[in-house]
Amino acid sequence: MTFTATPRGARLARRLASHRLDAWGHPYESDLNTTVTLIVAELAANAVTHGRVPGRDFRLGLWLDPAAGLVRVEVTDTRGDRMPPESPSLPSEPDAETGRGLCLVVALASRWAVVPRTDGGPGKTVRAEVYV
Template sequence: MKSTTPPNGHLPQRLAPEREFTMRFTSTPRGARLARRLVSHRLDDWGHPYTTPLNETLTLITAELTANAVRHGHVPGRDFHVRLTLAEGIFRVEVTDTRAGKRPPASPPATDSLSESGRGMLLVAALADDWGVSPRRAAPGKTVWAELHVRPKGHPLSYRAAPEPTDVDLLLATASLLRDDPGSRPEDAGHGRRRP
């Protein structure tokens, strides 16, 4: 984790967000996909088109956090919440689930190169400027959050050091698995035909 959560579990108060998107989703893989897509659409509405590094990075972070909420934070009959805000040049995505017991590790562990899972928080740590976990307010559960600092033009403020080359390959392979069915990608929009 790039920063520690304060002992009381609450983060310092920030000014009211300039922009905010909040929604509740069913704790299912379909809910996680919908959350990822709506965050991407909202960023596009806010002036950060789908193919920009900011939109792609925040969408990927959202995908990882929501997938973890479904896989590790699921409590039967309970939903998870997503909150995306922009305040003071900082985009923040928060995913809140109702399971307090399972928290992400303080620093993502190294994974076996043959493992099919376990890279989600490693990816979040590599992409986000800051991330952490705090207890859910007034109810059982937790909020896992990640922040990305941006310049006025919407580009990341700084370039972060990349993980080891072998980790990058694994992260890219993991990211490619997050894409939906082939028909939903723009290059496949012509009824299965690729654009020239």
């Protein structure tokens, strides 16, 4: 699904992910739903904050692969010049209000990666997978 690159779009992406997981049999209060929803929230917030190009949207992909026993999240933005660090670190100031999102994704996901967009457009896709 495509969302506007705004805080409202990020909230809608998070809500959609939680609803989709519930429809797939992973209730709202379950560990998997909570974990994947948090990952979507952080990646969508990063797409809005760091990957935003005025007038362009971001895209959320969410897949359940029962055979592999995993859920895959993909958030694609249109800004290829701002790549996330390969090894994110916490902010140096303990009271900083930002800078922890990708660290949370790394901690919660079974694996994650940043890949170029596959449709040939500008930008990148941040992918995270969580085992069911």
